[in-house]
Amino acid sequence: MNIEIPKKIKPIINNAHQVALSVFRPISRKYDRAEHQAPKELDMLASVLDGFNEGDPESSAGATKTGKGHIRDDGGVKNGSNMSTCLGAMELCYGDTGFLLAMPRQGLGNAAIAAVANDEQLKRFEGKWAAMAITEPGTGSDSAAIRTTARKDGDHYVLNGEKIFVTSGERADCVVVWASLDLSVGRAAIKSFVVEWGTPGMELVRLEKKLGIRASDTAAINFTDCRVPAENLLGNPDIDVKKGFGGVMETFDNTRPLVASMALGCARASLERIRELLADHVNLDYGQPVDNASAVEAELYRMEAEWEAAYWLTIRAAWMADNKRSNSLEASISKAKAGRVGNAITLRCVELAGSLGYTEDDLLEKWARDSKILDIFEGTQQIQQLIIARRLLGLSSSELK
Incomplete structure (x- = not known):
């Protein structure tokens, strides 16, 4: 993996950074206080993104199919939509995480469609804003324990069940629903x-x-004898016990590095802000041993090191997805590391800022609140560690619970 950011992605990063500073930050507190009020300022921005993505269906929500593949015969590598979307999302969450999640036509359901839909479905759902509904009451983080059912009836499937914590569930055009x-x-x-x-x-x-x-x-949605056209089933309709849950889980191989990037963007905002606030009190000298630094300086060094480690794990997972390499292990590692690090950094920055960190005079407390969900959704910290252990030990879900 080349650790230099590709030239073609740098304009995306720069543009996203400008959006974070000039569009997101000025209205961040307004919509934090006005929960459930749709941010109309995002409509024009979403239209601009649609223009960038036009003609490239793979860039919908920035996800492409992952799986066993190979590096190009000429020895080169590909840096595609997974990499660019992760880096763009990182910059946007430097401004406001909630706004990225509220962006029209950029939902997690779009990543699910991009990951497993066939060519006809990609074309049919192009331009749709898709939310994703997995979690149910009582299932916790075990996606395999869902009880929503889908019964075949002629040319339709009949869905029955309840979904909770559906991001953009009300505003989206459609919802990708997981059912058995x-x-x-x-x-x-x-x-x-x-x-x-x-x-x-x-x-x-x-x-x-x-x-x-x-x-x-964030919505709760009921499905009562809900008839869905059979052609709206994503992927293979056959039940393959040998393949198991793998086909559906490919979605997470795309979205977990994306959520890791979101956590890193929010954490970087906190790190830079606390450095500004402490500029007159600490003298950061990266040439001296950390043991010779003051307690606050050493704390900043440690947080920066943890952030850097999480960053490269995330970039690695995205790079593998772009190069068609199976990245399930790396996706979970990046999500586990970035989720924990992001949450720890934002909370610690609140503490280091003293009384200012606990008030609405500064965005530090908001970033700390926002960061918590990034360690939870798309699989909690504990679930990621369980998946990592299974992959490393070569055990199935029934063998290691």
């Missing part, structure tokens, strides 16, 4: 379906009031 074709088979029967709003039997139950990312709507 046969509960007795277990995780191998879980498939994902694109359900468009307006489909009879699909009902918005409530919008959640949250600790952070308040600019983003």
Whole structure:
């Protein structure tokens, strides 16, 4: 992996950074206080992104198919939409994490469609804003324990169940719903379906009031005899016990590095802000041993080192996805590291800022609240460590629980 950022991606990073500073930051507190109010300022920005993505269906939500592949025959490597989206998301979350999640047509469901949809589905759902519905009451972080069912009935599937914590669930055009074709088979029967709003039997139950990312709507949705066209099932409709949950889980191989990037962007905002606040009190000298530094200086060095480690793990996972390499292990490692580091850094920066860190006079306390979800969704810290252990030890989910 070349550790230099490709030239073609640098303009994306620069543009995203300018958006973070000039668009997101000035209205960040406004929508933090006005939860459930849609940020209209994002509509024009989303239209600009649509223009950038036009003609490149793989750049929808910045995800491409991962899996076993190979480096090009000429020995070169590819830096594609996974890499560019991760780096762009990092910059946007430097401004406001909630706004990135609230961006029209850039939902996590779009990443799911990009990961497993066939060519016809990619074309049919192009331009749609797709949320993703996985979590259910009582299932916790075990995605394989979902109880929502999908029964085949002619040219349709009939969905029944309840989904909670659906990011952009109300504002999106459609929702990618995870449901089981046969509960007795277990995780191998879980498939994902694109359900468009307006489909009879699909009902918005409530919008959640949250600790952070308040600019983003988080919905609970019920499905009662909801008839979904059979062609809206993503991927292979057959139940393959040998392949198991793998086909659906490919979605996470794309989205976990993306969430890791979001955590890194939010953490970097806190790190830079605390350095500004402490500029008159600490003298950062990277040439001296950390043991010779003051306690605060040493703390900053350690946080920066942890951030850097998480950054390169994330870039590695995205690079592997772009080069068609199986990155399930690396995706979980990056998410686990960045989620924990991001949360720890934002909270510690609040503490180092003293009384200012606890007030709404500064965005430090908001970034700390926003960062917590980035260690939870797309698989909690504990789930990531469990997945990593299974991959390293070569054990199945039934052998290591």
